[in-house]
Amino acid sequence: MRVLGIETSCDETGIAIYDSTDGLLAEALFSQTETHARFGGVVPELASRDHIARSAPMLRQVVADAGLELGALDAIAYTAGPGLVGALMVGGSLAASLAFGLGIPALPIHHLEAHLLVARLEEDAPEFPFLALLVSGGHTLLVQVQGLGDYLTIGSTLDDAAGEAFDKVARLLSLPYPGGPALAELATVGDPAAYDFPRPMRGRGLDFSFSGLKTAVRLKLEKESSQAGSDESSGTLRANIAASFQAAVVDSLVEKSVRAMAETGLERLVVAGGVGANTELRSRLKAAGEQQGFGVYYPRPSFCTDNGVMIAYAGWCRRGTAKSGPPRIQARPRWPLDELTLSV
Numbered sequence: 254m255r256v257l258g259i260e261t262s263c264d265e266t267g268i269a270i271y272d273s274t275d276g277l278l279a280e281a282l283f284s285q286t287e288t289h290a291r292f293g294g295v296v297p298e299l300a301s302r303d304h305i306a307r308s309a310p311m312l313r314q315v316v317a318d319a320g321l322e323l324g325a326l327d328a329i330a331y332t333a334g335p336g337l338v339g340a341l342m343v344g345g346s347l348a349a350s351l352a353f354g355l356g357i358p359a360l361p362i363h364h365l366e367a368h369l370l371v372a373r374l375e376e377d378a379p380e381f382p383f384l385a386l387l388v389s390g391g392h393t394l395l396v397q398v399q400g401l402g403d404y405l406t407i408g409s410t411l412d413d414a415a416g417e418a419f420d421k422v423a424r425l426l427s428l429p430y431p432g433g434p435a436l437a438e439l440a441t442v443g444d445p446a447a448y449d450f451p452r453p454m455r456g457r458g459l460d461f462s463f464s465g466l467k468t469a470v471r472l473k474l475e476k477e478s479s480q481a482g483s484d485e486s487s488g489t490l491r492a493n494i495a496a497s498f499q500a501a502v503v504d505s506l507v508e509k510s511v512r513a514m515a516e517t518g519l520e521r522l523v524v525a526g527g528v529g530a531n532t533e534l535r536s537r538l539k540a541a542g543e544q545q546g547f548g549v550y551y552p553r554p555s556f557c558t559d560n561g562v563m564i565a566y567a568g569w570c571r572r573g574t575a576k577s578g579p580p581r582i583q584a585r586p587r588w589p590l591d592e593l594t595l596s597v
């Protein structure tokens with residue numbers, strides 16, 4: 254079975270074809286970073302327009318790269334939420350019209366479910382059940398995954414998401430959008446022990462909080478910047494702040510993940526979402542797993558950030574949920590993961 258996946262929930266257009274026998278056949282990804290960079294964040298209307306311009310040509314290209322005709326597709330999976338409603342509508346319209354024209358099912362996919370399933374596409378695939386640490390620009394969740402469509406959120410952020418905190422602190426440091434990767438890069442030349450930033454909610458429950466940490470960074474930066482005279486000392490200050498902030502976020506994510514593994518008694522931890530591409534987080538969790546005796550699984554970094562592959566693969570996993578009749582366009586900007594069952 255060949256499933257074409259369409260991701261348009263935010264600022265990446267991702268298209269891919271997953272074949273249940275041969276695996277990933279072709280993929281394309283376009284990131285709108287440049288369009289939004291000068292605004293310091295995603296402008297929803299510009300995101301929708303860009304998805305309109307790019308999605309159909311990219312889709313044709315991916316079908317050609319896979320050496321296929323459109324008629325060789327068996328289903329079209331698309332991100333139905335959560336995300337920006339206009340952006341979701343673009344992918345949904347393309348998916349539904351194509352599916353209607355080809356007489357095949359359109360499968361509405363939950364973006365976060367796709368993030369947490371994609372690790373199973375890797376060679377070292379985690380079996381169910383597992384715990385997922387889902388860390389993206391909009392979400393920070395600890396999810397108990399019993400099986401496909403069986404999700405229980407046991408921890409979440411009370412304020413900012415981890416990726417959002419990275420992006421906001423990156424802005425304070427005048428780093429280019431999107432901030433996470435730029436901040437992680439700057440952190441490699443800084444001292445993570447230079448500043449002892451707070452680890453909010455440490456030792457308490459499974460929820461996260463990052464907004465106090467962000468404020469602590471802002472205050473420290475304001476205070477120290479007024480004293481840092483030369484370009485060199487200001488460069489060192491920024492790198493040290495980046496490294497110390499990253500250490501605080503990673504500490505929180507690792508501490509809660511370890512606690513959740515102990516509380517649930519699960520044996521596998523899956524790290525998913527854009528912040529899952531963070532090298533420091535990956536190595537710290539790996540070490541924690543070795544120490545505590547649980548397995549840690551990551552999708553490759555390009556599968557952590559938004560992409561079409563995870564949507565195509567989730568479509569394959571959800572092939573049994575296809576509805577009969579003409580495809581409807583579904584777009585749910587807000588859509589709690591725990592509402593999912595085996596039928597969307």
Ligand code: KG4
Nearest residue numbers: 389390391416433434527528530531558559
């Ligand atoms: O999953 P994703 O691509 O999009 C959402 O669904 O939100 O996650 C994007 C988030 C952004 O906040 C970005 O700054 C962050 O992931 N991110 C990172 C890294 N790569 C992406 N944060 C820290 N370190 C990274 N290497």
Ligand code: ZN
Nearest residue numbers: 389527558559
């Ligand atoms: Zn995402």
